[in-house]
Structure formats: C-alpha cells, structure tokens
Amino acid sequence: MFFYSPIEPKDAVLQTQDSKPSHTDDMFGLLVENVKDYAIFIIDTSGIVISWNKGAENIKGYRAAEIIGRHIAVFYTQKDVEARIPQHNLQAALENGRYEDEGWRVRKDGQLFWANIVFTALYGDDGQIKGYAKITRDITERKRAEDRLKYQANLLEITSDGIFSLNAQNEILSWNRAAETIYGYTAAEVLHKNVAGVLVPVMEEAERARLRAHINDKGFWAGEVVHCAKYGTQVPVFMSVAVQRNASNEIEEYVCVCRDISAKKAEEENARRTQEALEHLTRQQLTASLRELSGYKYALDKSSIVAITNQKGIIQYVNNNFCDISGYSREELVGNDHRIVNSGYHNKEFIKELWVTIANGNVWKGELMNKAKNGTYYWVDTTIVPFLNDKGKPYQYIAIRADITRRKAAEANLSLLNEQLEERINVRTRQLETANKELEAFSYSVSHDLRAPLRSVSGFARILEEDYGGILDEEGHRLLNKIMFNAGNMGRLIDDLLTFTRLGKKDAVRDDIDMNELVKTCIAEIEQSDKPGPVIINVAILPPCAGDVNMLKQVWLNLIGNAVKYSSKKEQPVVNINAEVKDDAIIYTIQDNGTGFDMQYYNKLFGVFQRLHSNGEFAGTGVGLALVKLIINKHRGEVWAESAPGNGATFYFSLPKK
Amino acid sequence: MKNNTLEVLLVEDNADDAELTIRALKKVNMANKLVHVKDGAEALDLLFGTGEYKNRPAPELPKIILLDIKMPKIDGIEVLRRIKSSELTRNIPVVIMTSSKEQQDIIDSYDLGVNSYVVKPVEFNNFAKAVSELGMYWLLINETPY
Numbered sequence: 001m002f003f004y005s006p007i008e009p010k011d012a013v014l015q016t017q018d019s020k021p022s023h024t025d026d027m028f029g030l031l032v033e034n035v036k037d038y039a040i041f042i043i044d045t046s047g048i049v050i051s052w053n054k055g056a057e058n059i060k061g062y063r064a065a066e067i068i069g070r071h072i073a074v075f076y077t078q079k080d081v082e083a084r085i086p087q088h089n090l091q092a093a094l095e096n097g098r099y100e101d102e103g104w105r106v107r108k109d110g111q112l113f114w115a116n117i118v119f120t121a122l123y124g125d126d127g128q129i130k131g132y133a134k135i136t137r138d139i140t141e142r143k144r145a146e147d148r149l150k151y152q153a154n155l156l157e158i159t160s161d162g163i164f165s166l167n168a169q170n171e172i173l174s175w176n177r178a179a180e181t182i183y184g185y186t187a188a189e190v191l192h193k194n195v196a197g198v199l200v201p202v203m204e205e206a207e208r209a210r211l212r213a214h215i216n217d218k219g220f221w222a223g224e225v226v227h228c229a230k231y232g233t234q235v236p237v238f239m240s241v242a243v244q245r246n247a248s249n250e251i252e253e254y255v256c257v258c259r260d261i262s263a264k265k266a267e268e269e270n271a272r273r274t275q276e277a278l279e280h281l282t283r284q285q286l287t288a289s290l291r292e293l294s295g296y297k298y299a300l301d302k303s304s305i306v307a308i309t310n311q312k313g314i315i316q317y318v319n320n321n322f323c324d325i326s327g328y329s330r331e332e333l334v335g336n337d338h339r340i341v342n343s344g345y346h347n348k349e350f351i352k353e354l355w356v357t358i359a360n361g362n363v364w365k366g367e368l369m370n371k372a373k374n375g376t377y378y379w380v381d382t383t384i385v386p387f388l389n390d391k392g393k394p395y396q397y398i399a400i401r402a403d404i405t406r407r408k409a410a411e412a413n414l415s416l417l418n419e420q421l422e423e424r425i426n427v428r429t430r431q432l433e434t435a436n437k438e439l440e441a442f443s444y445s446v447s448h449d450l451r452a453p454l455r456s457v458s459g460f461a462r463i464l465e466e467d468y469g470g471i472l473d474e475e476g477h478r479l480l481n482k483i484m485f486n487a488g489n490m491g492r493l494i495d496d497l498l499t500f501t502r503l504g505k506k507d508a509v510r511d512d513i514d515m516n517e518l519v520k521t522c523i524a525e526i527e528q529s530d531k532p533g534p535v536i537i538n539v540a541i542l543p544p545c546a547g548d549v550n551m552l553k554q555v556w557l558n559l560i561g562n563a564v565k566y567s568s569k570k571e572q573p574v575v576n577i578n579a580e581v582k583d584d585a586i587i588y589t590i591q592d593n594g595t596g597f598d599m600q601y602y603n604k605l606f607g608v609f610q611r612l613h614s615n616g617e618f619a620g621t622g623v624g625l626a627l628v629k630l631i632i633n634k635h636r637g638e639v640w641a642e643s644a645p646g647n648g649a650t651f652y653f654s655l656p657k658k
Numbered sequence: 659m660k661n662n663t664l665e666v667l668l669v670e671d672n673a674d675d676a677e678l679t680i681r682a683l684k685k686v687n688m689a690n691k692l693v694h695v696k697d698g699a700e701a702l703d704l705l706f707g708t709g710e711y712k713n714r715p716a717p718e719l720p721k722i723i724l725l726d727i728k729m730p731k732i733d734g735i736e737v738l739r740r741i742k743s744s745e746l747t748r749n750i751p752v753v754i755m756t757s758s759k760e761q762q763d764i765i766d767s768y769d770l771g772v773n774s775y776v777v778k779p780v781e782f783n784n785f786a787k788a789v790s791e792l793g794m795y796w797l798l799i800n801e802t803p804y
C-alpha cells in the first residue's frame with residue numbers, strides 16, 4: 001500500500017495529459033514507461049487500451065503493439081466477462097473517479113494471477129473524463145501468504161488441541177479456543193498473566209523443575225501431564241512444548257500444544273478395570289472349576305473302580321480301588337491291557353461289541369466278569385467313556401466300574417430260589433390236583449353210593465307198606481312213615497350238597513340277563529313244584545344285570561322259595577321283589593311278611609347246614625342260603641338280610657354293574 | 659330169568675335196585691321178558707355171544723337195555739360204547755339208569771349215543787313211577803327199526 005501513497009496517479013496523468021511536457025514530465029514518462037513491477041496503462045472511456053508500459057508487458061504478457069487498441073475485457077476471466085465485471089468497474093470508476101479492486105486476471109498465455117487494480121479517471125480541461133489510468137499489480141504471492149496465514153489462524157481456532165504460548169517470563173501470549181474449552185479460562189482472562197497462576201501441572205516441585213530444565217535444555221518436550229484447571233478440575237493432557245529462541249539464542253517463546261486425553265484416560269481406566277475384573281473372574285472361575293474337577297475326581301476315585309487306557313487299550317492309570325479288587329499292583333497293571341483281568345466268561349461277540357461301541361466314540365455300559373490275581377472272579381458294572389480328540393476320534397478311554405459281585409451272587413441265588421419255588425409250586429399244584437380229583441371222586445361216590453342204599457331203605461319200606469300194610473298196627477305205620485320221610489329228607493340233603501359242591505367248582509360266566517324274565521320263570525317253577533297257598537308276589541320292574549344265568553336262577557329260586565315258604569303260615573302271605581341301582585352296583589331285594597328270624601343268629605344264616613327253624617316248622621336242608629351266598633360271592637356281589645321274629649324278612653343281594 | 663324171547667335187558671350190579679326196578683316193571687306188566695345181568699362184562703357176553711354165552715344159540719336182541727353206570731369190571735359207559743359201536747347192537751335203545759347226576763357222565767353218555775338218561779330218584783314212589791313210565795315208553799310207544 002505504501003507504494004501508492006506518495007504519488008497520486010490522478011495528478012500524474014493529469015499532468016501528462018494536460019500540461020505541456022516539461023523535462024520533468026519527460027523524465028516521469030520514462031519512469032512510467034520503464035516501471036517493470038507495475039502495469040501502468042491508459043484506457044479510454046470505453047475501456048480500449050491506449051498506452052502500455054514495460055510493467056504491463058511484463059505482468060500481462062502482451063507487447064504494446066499487440067494490446068493497444070484492444071478492450072480491457074481480455075484481461076478478465078470468462079466468468080467475469082459474462083458477469084460484465086469490466087463494464088461494472090469502468091462504471092464505478094466513472095462514478096467515483098476512482099475504483100480499486102482485487103481479483104483474478106488472465107495473462108496472454110492464459111495463466112491466472114491475483115491482481116490489485118486501480119482505475120483512476122483522467123479528466124480533460126473541460127472537466128470531462130477522457131479516460132482512465134489503470135495500475136495493475138501482480139500480488140499473487142502476497143495473496144497466497146495471506147491466505148496461508150488466514151488458514152493457519154483458522155486451524156489454530158478450529159483445532160481441538162489447546163494451544164497457547166508463553167514468553168520467557170512465562171506470561172501467556174496466546175490462548176486459542178480449544179484451550180478455553182479444555183481449561184475453562186477465556187483468552188481474555190489469561191492473556192499476559194503468568195502461567196503459574198493459571199495452569200499448574202500436578203506434580204512434585206522437584207519434578208516440575210526437572211521438566212523445565214529439560215525443556216530449556218533440549219528445546220522440546222512431549223508427554224502426559226495433569227493440569228489443574230479453572231475451579232480446580234484436573235485435566236489429563238498430552239502436552240508438547242517447543243522453545244523458540246531468537247537470533248542471540250535467548251528464549252523468546254514457549255509454544256504449548258495440549259491435547260485433552262481425559263476421555264481416553266477414562267476409557268483406558270475403564271478398560272483396565274474391565275480387564276482386571278475379567279481376569280479376577282476368570283481366575284476365580286478357573287480355581288472353582290479346578291476345585292470342582294478335583295472334587296469329582298476324588299469322588300470318582302473314592303466311589304468307583306477307575307482305569308484310564310489309551311486308544312489301544314493299554315492301561316495308563318488305575319486307582320486304588322482297581323488295585324484292591326483285582327489284587328494287582330499299579331506297576332503290574334499300567335502298561336498292560338485289560339486282558340490281565342480277563343475271566344474268559346464273555347464270548348468274542350460280546351467283547352467285540354464293546355470295542356466297536358467305544359471305538360466309534362460311544363459310551364458302553366454293561367456288566368463284566370473279571371478275574372483277580374488270586375484266581376477269584378468278580379463282577380463289575382462297567383461304563384466306558386471315550387475321550388474324543390478334535391477329529392472326534394477316541395484318544396483314550398476311562399472305564400468306571402462298580403463291584404456288583406455280591407449282587408450277582410444274590411441274583412444267582414434268587415434265580416435258584418425261584419426255580420426251587422417253582423418246583424415246589426408245581427408239586428403243590430399236582431397235590432392240589434390230586435386232592436381235587438379225590439374230592440370229585442368223593443362227591444361222585446356220595447352221589448352214587450349214598451343214594452343207592454337210601455333208595456333201598458325208601459323202596460323196601462314202601463314195599464313193606466304195600467305188601468304187609470294190612471298186618472301192621474297204627475304204631476307200625478307211624479314208624480314206617482318215619483323211615484320213608486327221613487330217607488326222602490336225606491336224599492334231598494345229598495342232592496343239595498352235591499349242587500353246592502358242584503357250583504363251588506364252577507366259575508360264574510357273565511352274560512346279559514333279563515332279570516324280569518328270570519324272576520318270572522322262577523316264580524312259575526316254584527308255583528309248580530312247591531304248590532304254595534294263596535301268596536301274592538309283587539314284582540317291580542327289575543334292571544338287567546350281567547352274570548351266570550343258571551347260578552342266578554338258583555339264587556332267585558332259593559330266595560323266592562324261602563319267602564313263600566316262611567310266609568306260608570300267614571293269613572295273606574305277600575312277597576315284594578324290588579331293585580335299586582346304586583353308583584356301582586344293583587341291589588335286588590326280596591321282602592316277605594312271614595315268620596322272620598332273630599338277628600341274634602344272623603351269623604348262622606348263610607352257613608352250610610345251618611338252620612334257624614326246625615324241620616317240623618319248615619322243611620329244609622340248610623344248604624339254600626349257603627348256596628346263595630356262594631353264587632353271589634362268585635359274582636363279586638354281596639348278600640345280606642334284615643329281619644325280626646314275626647315281622648317278615650328282607651333279603652338283599654347286590655351285583656356289580658357291568 | 660332165561661327166556662327165549664327177550665324184551666328188557668337190565669344191567670345192574672345192585673341187587674336191591676334190580677329188585678325195585680323189576681317190581682316197578684312188574685306192576686305195569688312189563689317184566690315178563692326181562693333178563694337181569696349183574697355187570698357190564700356179562701351184558702356184553704350176552705349180547706355178543708362171548709365168554710359164558712359162547713356156546714349158546716345166538717341170542718335174541720332186547721327191545722331195550724336198562725344200564726347202570728357204576729358197576730364192577732366193565733362200567734356202564736364202556737358197555738354203552740361197545741353197544742353203540744357195533745353194527746349188530748347199535749340200534750337197540752339204551753337207557754342209562756343211574757344214581758349219578760354227574761355232568762360228565764351225562765355228557766359222555768349222550769356223546770356215545772344214549773337214548774335216555776334217567777337219574778334214579780331216592781324216593782320209591784318217584785322211582786317206581788320213573789321206571790314204569792320208561793318201560794311204557796320204550797316198549798309200547800316207541801317204534802324200533804326191527
């Protein structure tokens with residue numbers, strides 16, 4: 001700028017244009033002509049170049065002959081031309097008499113340069129503008145330097161590193177925005193203050209002195225420090241300090257760059273803690289796992305017979321239990337295979353199956369008989385677990401065994417006992433069969449051989465009466481009748497007894513039975529054979545049941561027959577037959593209004609040959625109710641009764657539902 | 659009781675039962691042509707002309723055989739089997755008269771082709787009635803193929 005200030009070109013040109021050339025003018029013209037660092041030329045009001053100096057030739061690349069007469073637009077960039085900048089500039093100069101600008105201009109060879117231009121209007125005597133003096137300087141270099149400085153200043157402001165400088169007296173000379181952010185002090189607060197009052201590294205005094213000495217000595221230091229910042233906050237920073245010395249090697253400035261590493265520090269601390277915790281945990285887990293593992297091993301060794309073999313079956317390890325049961329020492333066992341305890345009991349297929357199983361990586365379980373050193377045999381419940389390598393192939397086997405010799409002996413004993421028991425059962429069964437056959441033979445005998453003499457007694461008594469009745473007196477007839485009556489009684493007794501024993505041997509079949517039909521049949525038979533008096537039999541609708549129809553017919557015949565018989569002495573005998581369906585059974589009842597019985601003797605009611613009435617009162621063999629009870633029990637039902645003497649009796653029997 | 663003509667063959671080891679049976683038949687006038695043998699072996703000898711009966715002229719076949727089951731030597735079931743398995747005798751009506759109510763005896767008898775199975779009642783009146791009714795039926799009512 002100072003280049004301009006002494007000379008006002010306006011004046012100079014005026015002189016050039018409007019005064020008579022003097023010697024001084026000539027000199028001045030020569031000067032202008034030959035100035036090389038400035039393009040000085042004159043254009044007319046329309047922008048056409050009129051004069052051209054050496055400087056213009058130098059800066060713009062055109063010689064005078066080439067450019068004079070051409071418009072200044074050729075100096076402008078295409079973009080500026082299109083924006084009509086040359087016209088604008090001329091107009092501005094016209095209006096203000098002067099126009100100054102900076103901008104890119106184009107050389108003849110097309111290169112751009114940054115130009116400072118000044119238009120100065122040249123006026124004629126009449127006050128009219130005649131043209132313009134134009135001075136152009138190539139200030140590209142300066143422009144670049146300015147730009148760089150501006151860029152650097154920007155950098156200083158936008159960087160996140162705190163940057164400040166101190167003079168030799170430690171007074172703060174500069175303090176960028178990042179420093180403000182990091183330490184909390186604004187530039188205004190700290191500039192020209194001694195840094196000792198602003199930022200103190202947290203360290204021992206001796207250490208600080210040593211650091212200062214190092215910086216002064218070496219001219220540079222970089223490292224981590226903690227600064228105590230505004231309000232006492234501690235800020236960890238990575239600080240670089242460079243010393244700047246003047247020509248006489250005196251310290252002029254300290255430049256400090258401080259990077260806030262608190263986030264990084266916190267992260268590091270965090271990571272360290274995490275790592276530490278993890279290591280602690282891992283160590284703990286590992287310890288716990290190892291403890292557990294050794295616990296397992298201890299338990300296994302205590303409880304079981306353990307052997308470890310390699311993949312070929314060679315024993316690598318045996319525990320004490322193995323030595324104890326086999327009778328071999330550890331030295332004798334290790335290095336051998338299990339054939340040392342082979343009993344020869346198991347066949348080849350069995351052993352092969354074992355090896356195929358474990359060689360394929362599967363667990364084998366089974367019972368093995370082994371032979372101890374002293375020749376005795378022992379049984380072991382064995383589990384062999386293959387240990388697999390990365391390829392899934394077994395590299396060793398662990399065999400865990402439990403001594404089951406006693407159990408095996410007990411099993412053998414048990415099976416012997418079973419056999420003996422079975423044999424005994426067979427013997428008993430045969431005995432029972434024999435006894436049954438004998439019983440059958442006995443009842444056959446009873447039915448045949450006892451009846452025949454009875455028939456003779458009865459028959460010949462009858463013949464006696466028929467053939468010699470005329471010569472017998474009354475007493476003779478009475479005695480003869482007694483013989484015949486008792487013979488008949490005994491015949492019935494035998495018949496009933498045979499029915500009873502025969503039914504006892506039979507199983508009840510389970511057919512569907514229409515009880516209404518069955519009862520109707522039974523009543524008809526009773527009326528036919530017993531010829532009862534005028535009895536009223538009321539039969540309700542009876543539910544069907546499942547059972548043996550022949551057997552249940554016996555039940556109805558007996559119970560209805562009894563009801564009719566024991567009520568026969570009443571003026572109007574009445575028998576009621578009913579049924580009731582319960583949850584799981586059907587209960588049939590036969591009620592009469594007859595003579596009844598005393599509940600005191602109830603326990604005799606259903607016994608064989610047990611009677612609660614004499615034959616004189618009511619005829620009977622004492623088998624009927626026993627038969628009823630037998631049959632109902634065969635149907636898994638129950639029979640019971642209620643009565644009081646003279647008040648009739650009610651008999652109940654239940655049958656399970658289907 | 660050896661007659662030229664034979665209507666009833668009574669096979670009965672019990673003399674009392676035989677007497678009672680014969681008396682009952684007599685009452686209805688059907689015991690005139692009756693032969694009583696005392697066991698199964700004699701019955702078969704009589705029918706097939708063997709043993710004691712070997713040298714006698716061929717016997718006339720009875721119109722009915724009353725057969726007890728429980729007898730010494732050869733029992734009634736066996737006699738029945740032999741009668742019913744022989745061409746000569748199988749058409750003769752055989753009535754088993756026994757004290758046995760054993761189911762097995764009844765089944766066996768019917769399997770072998772018995773014509774009637776009667777349990778002898780103990781009581782004489784019933785017994786006499788049963789025997790006379792049997793005689794009436796088989797001798798008078800029933801038609802035989804010969």
